[in-house]
Amino acid sequence: MNSFEYKVIEQTPITHGMLRIIRQIGEFRGKQELFKSQSPQVLETLRQVAVIQSTECSNRIEGVTAPLARIKDLVARKTAPQNRSEQEIAGYRDVLNTIHANAGAMRFSRNLVLQLHRDLYQFLPGEGGHWKPVDNEITETGPDGSKVVRFVPVPAYKTADCMERLHTGFDQSVQVGEIDPLFLIGAYVLDFLCIHPFRDGNGRMARLITLLLLYHFGYEVGRFISLEQIVEQTKESYYDTLYRSSEGWHEGKHSLMPWLEYFLGVVILGAFQEFERRAGLVEGARGTKTAMVLDVISHMPGDFSIRDIQELCPTVSIDMIRRILRQERDAGKLTCTGRGPNAQWHQNGP
Numbered sequence: 328m329n330s331f332e333y334k335v336i337e338q339t340p341i342t343h344g345m346l347r348i349i350r351q352i353g354e355f356r357g358k359q360e361l362f363k364s365q366s367p368q369v370l371e372t373l374r375q376v377a378v379i380q381s382t383e384c385s386n387r388i389e390g391v392t393a394p395l396a397r398i399k400d401l402v403a404r405k406t407a408p409q410n411r412s413e414q415e416i417a418g419y420r421d422v423l424n425t426i427h428a429n430a431g432a433m434r435f436s437r438n439l440v441l442q443l444h445r446d447l448y449q450f451l452p453g454e455g456g457h458w459k460p461v462d463n464e465i466t467e468t469g470p471d472g473s474k475v476v477r478f479v480p481v482p483a484y485k486t487a488d489c490m491e492r493l494h495t496g497f498d499q500s501v502q503v504g505e506i507d508p509l510f511l512i513g514a515y516v517l518d519f520l521c522i523h524p525f526r527d528g529n530g531r532m533a534r535l536i537t538l539l540l541l542y543h544f545g546y547e548v549g550r551f552i553s554l555e556q557i558v559e560q561t562k563e564s565y566y567d568t569l570y571r572s573s574e575g576w577h578e579g580k581h582s583l584m585p586w587l588e589y590f591l592g593v594v595i596l597g598a599f600q601e602f603e604r605r606a607g608l609v610e611g612a613r614g615t616k617t618a619m620v621l622d623v624i625s626h627m628p629g630d631f632s633i634r635d636i637q638e639l640c641p642t643v644s645i646d647m648i649r650r651i652l653r654q655e656r657d658a659g660k661l662t663c664t665g666r667g668p669n670a671q672w673h674q675n676g677p
């Protein structure tokens with residue numbers, strides 16, 4: 328809302344570094360179309376992995392967790408949710424799949440945001456699809472358990488009006504067409520998080536909205552690479568840039584640049600870079616799943632377990648992972664210490 332109404336986005340100076348990020352994202356989008364036409368099997372493998380990782384990571388950021396095997400079964404609809412965490416995971420799965428399947432037909436509006444939030448909590452009747460009934464705060468929990476207020480969003484009674492104004496400002500900027508859509512998406516997400524319109528699920532909704540808006544403007548990388556996983560891997564930067572760009576937001580005196588540099592340079596550009604790396608790697612390998620496991624192993628910073636590989640390759644069976652690890656060990660590329668589920672693996676030097 329305030330990024331649009333106070334014309335903060337129009338007044339944000341664009342650095343040469345930011346222009347380079349936008350240009351690179353545009354170049355990657357062109358390559359995305361090339362892969363879509365040439366490598367459907369590769370893309371299907373990446374899509375299956377991305378759905379599981381997005382569902383797991385976005386919920387885990389908010390402290391909603393379940394064993395990986397349960398998440399895989401929930402995503403594959405092989406089981407029904409058994410507790411609140413699994414109900415929230417199943418809801419995220421459904422909204423994610425809805426966006427992947429129908430993004431082009433989904434008109435972005437305040438009512439759609441409410442509908443997606445309702446679906447996010449469809450397994451918890453009455454909790455979704457309503458603006459927050461009471462005021463909320465964004466807090467940080469310290470090592471000693473103490474809580475510090477990092478930001479105070481708009482009060483509950485102003486939420487509906489603020490969301491209406493946010494959508495009006497966003498729609499008008501899109502129609503005028505003078506600002507790059509990537510900047511508009513970033514500004515919308517920041518304002519959404521500053522409004523914090525729901526009692527619960529704001530972070531997850533922000534990530535789902537990001538995916539939807541990227542689709543609307545022709546950026547499909549979120550279908551094949553988990554944006555949520557990148558956010559989880561860079562959580563400190565995520566919260567730090569949100570905090571810095573939210574300072575002065577209520578007065579319209581905030582700076583969008585810290586958030587945009589993270590949102591576009593780390594999350595979106597990072598996703599495209601990972602997409603090209605994974606797609607090129609699995610396309611040139613004998614088997615996509617084997618290539619995926621070998622790629623994950625090559626990027627492990629230190630000792631790792633079979634469980635670590637499972638989390639990063641959720642569509643690969645544990646038997647296949649074990650077989651690949653044994654092959655790499657027999658080839659002298661890996662060393663294993665210990666036995667059983669607690670065994671640790673590490674890469675041997677060149």
